[in-house]
Amino acid sequence: MxxxxxxxxxxxxxxxxxxxxxVWAAQVLTQAAGRMFQVGAVWWLVARSAxxxxxxxxxxxxxxxxxxxxxxxxxxxAVVSRFPHRAVLAVSAAAAGLVALGTAGWMCxxxxxxxxxxxxxxxxxxxxxxxxxxxxxSVPALVEDxxxxxxxxxxxxxxSVAGLAGGLLGPLVVDAAGLTGVVAGCAGAGLLAAVxxxxxxxxxxxxxxxxxxxxxxxxxxxxxxTARRPLRRILADLPFIRRVLLCFTAANVxxxxxxxxxxxxxxxxxxxxxxxxxxxEAALGAGTLAGAATGGxxxxxxxxxxxxxxxxxxxxxxxxxxxxxxPAAVAAMAVAGWCVGVIGVRFVALxxxxxxxxxxxGFFAVMQALLGATLPVSSLVFGLLGDHLSPRTLCLVQxxxxxxxxxxxxxxxxxxxxxxExxxExxxESAPRHEPVLFxxxxxxxxxxxxxxxxxxxxxx
Numbered sequence: 001m002x003x004x005x006x007x008x009x010x011x012x013x014x015x016x017x018x019x020x021x022x023v024w025a026a027q028v029l030t031q032a033a034g035r036m037f038q039v040g041a042v043w044w045l046v047a048r049s050a051x052x053x054x055x056x057x058x059x060x061x062x063x064x065x066x067x068x069x070x071x072x073x074x075x076x077x078a079v080v081s082r083f084p085h086r087a088v089l090a091v092s093a094a095a096a097g098l099v100a101l102g103t104a105g106w107m108c109x110x111x112x113x114x115x116x117x118x119x120x121x122x123x124x125x126x127x128x129x130x131x132x133x134x135x136x137x138s139v140p141a142l143v144e145d146x147x148x149x150x151x152x153x154x155x156x157x158x159x160s161v162a163g164l165a166g167g168l169l170g171p172l173v174v175d176a177a178g179l180t181g182v183v184a185g186c187a188g189a190g191l192l193a194a195v196x197x198x199x200x201x202x203x204x205x206x207x208x209x210x211x212x213x214x215x216x217x218x219x220x221x222x223x224x225x226t227a228r229r230p231l232r233r234i235l236a237d238l239p240f241i242r243r244v245l246l247c248f249t250a251a252n253v254x255x256x257x258x259x260x261x262x263x264x265x266x267x268x269x270x271x272x273x274x275x276x277x278x279x280x281e282a283a284l285g286a287g288t289l290a291g292a293a294t295g296g297x298x299x300x301x302x303x304x305x306x307x308x309x310x311x312x313x314x315x316x317x318x319x320x321x322x323x324x325x326x327p328a329a330v331a332a333m334a335v336a337g338w339c340v341g342v343i344g345v346r347f348v349a350l351x352x353x354x355x356x357x358x359x360x361x362g363f364f365a366v367m368q369a370l371l372g373a374t375l376p377v378s379s380l381v382f383g384l385l386g387d388h389l390s391p392r393t394l395c396l397v398q399x400x401x402x403x404x405x406x407x408x409x410x411x412x413x414x415x416x417x418x419x420x421e422x423x424x425e426x427x428x429e430s431a432p433r434h435e436p437v438l439f440x441x442x443x444x445x446x447x448x449x450x451x452x453x454x455x456x457x458x459x460x461x
Contacts, residue, residue: 013143013150020142020151022200023089026193027135027155028162030093033189034128035166036173037100038065039259040182041117043171043277046263054267057114059260059383063376064118068125069132070372076130085138088130090197096127097190104183117179124186132159141202160292164285171274171281234359240412241354244303244347245367247409251310252374254401257382258284258317258336261398262329265391269324276326283333291341302346303413309339310406314399321395 014021042058080088103120106112136155143151173182235242266276298305316335319328355363385394 013147013154017143017147017151019200019202020139022196023135023138023142024154024158026089026093026196027158029189029193029196030096030128030131031159031162032166032169033100033186034096034124035163036170037121037124037166037182037186038062038170039167039277039281040170040174041121041179042259042263043266043274044174044179044182045114045117046267047174047274053387055260055264055386056380056383058263059379059381059386061118061121062259062379062383065121065125066372066375066379068122069129070369070376072126072129073369076133079130080134080137084202085134085141086197086200086202088134089138090194092127092131092134093190093197094194095190096124096131097187097192097194099123099127100183100187100190104180104187107178107180107183120183127190138202160285160289164282164289167281167285168278171277175274234355234363238355241351241363243412244306244409245370247405247412248343248347249370249374250408251402251405252371253378253381254398254405255313255317255336255340256375256378257394257398258333260379260382260386261391261394262333264386265320265329265395269320269391270326270329272326276329279326279330280333283330284337287334287337287339288341288344289337291338291343292345293341294338295342295345296349298342298346301413302350303409305346306343307406307410307413309343310402310409313339314402314406317402318396318399321392321399324392 014024042061045058045061046054099120103112103116106116136152139151139155140148170182173185177184262280263277266272266280270276295305300308313336316332316339319332351363351367352360382394385397389397
């Protein structure tokens with residue numbers, strides 16, 4: 001029996017745990033489809049439009065696609081905590097599938113107004129805003145206690161890979177089958193995901209006595225901690241962390257603008273098709289994954305490493321503005337993505353060590369909301385600028401905006417509190433591990449999970 005169990009643990013988690021495997025497949029379908037629609041629709045708006053307003057059109061679309069995850073965070077938290085997770089996941093996926101199916105049917109029958117595409121993006125983003133946090137919250141109910149960390153890492157890694165695959169497919173499908181093909185693919189993915197989740201049994205669903213009791217206890221404890229330590233006091237007690245967050249929020253306005261600038265750059269500077277947009281998306285995503293894998297190996301204080309990465313990112317963002325060539329743009333996106341991955345790993349680990357355990361749920365929720373709120377702002381501002389400035393100039397504007405932030409971050413570490421990152425106490429084995437989310441890719445749901453993020457492994461499930 002022990003030998004069988006050991007042999008079973010040698011297989012990937014998605015193969016030896018069918019419940020988790022089914023939900024994981026649903027995650028791949030929904031997140032890849034959402035990203036495919038987002039990137040594909042932006043390219044469709046830029047490529048089909050000959051008027052000077054395409055920059056604002058694509059920027060407004062990205063703003064619509066990213067705003068629900070931030071605006072609906074309180075409602076999402078209430079829904080996920082009150083209703084069975086399987087129901088929330090299945091309804092969210094089914095709603096996304098039905099919205100996409102209706103939009104695809106409209107596109108097949110007639111050419112809908114552009115407002116319909118914006119409306120579909122808003123509804124799909126709302127559905128994803130419920131699905132993603134509920135998925136993360138559901139992991140402990142689907143796996144054994146010993147597999148929680150592996151399942152969480154698998155789920156977070158899948159989110160990055162699904163976003164990369166969706167970003168790669170979106171422009172290619174638009175060039176091959178138009179936006180109708182993208183929307184039809186999203187419809188099939190959403191409905192299939194709903195079937196997979198609906199057919200999966202969640203053994204620790206809310207309502208069973210142990211789960212209900214432990215969940216109520218943890219919820220009451222979390223509410224008490226939040227009341228005792230309001231966010232204003234948490235940040236007031238962490239001036240170094242507060243300054244670092246302000247630096248990254250400012251940088252985020254300029255770095256996330258690549259999702260508006262690059263399609264415009266491809267269309268008007270390179271005069272290329274969707275395959276180039278897909279290559280830029282793939283380079284950015286692959287660079288981010290590589291940075292996340294190697295960031296922990298770099299030596300030096302986090303502020304020094306972060307400032308260096310921001311300076312390198314500024315140079316990478318400026319490169320397409322100085323050299324109008326596809327290889328330069330692809331290389332720039334790969335380097336920028338690597339910097340994003342490194343910064344995320346180093347600073348999320350730093351925050352885990354410096355922020356008190358009881359304050360981490362509120363801190364990381366606000367960090368995600370603060371960084372996520374810059375996405376619609378950045379999209380609108382750079383979309384509007386794109387109608388008045390050339391994409392090459394916008395690349396230089398991005399670089400010019402990041403450089404002062406790099407200097408401010410270096411100054412924070414050099415002249416701020418005395419070595420706040422030096423020799424921190426190691427986090428306990430049960431401390432939570434958060435996904436590196438600094439400079440988030442504007443996926444349909446960048447909002448944080450509403451679950452108590454600082455709950456020790458082995459807590460209520």
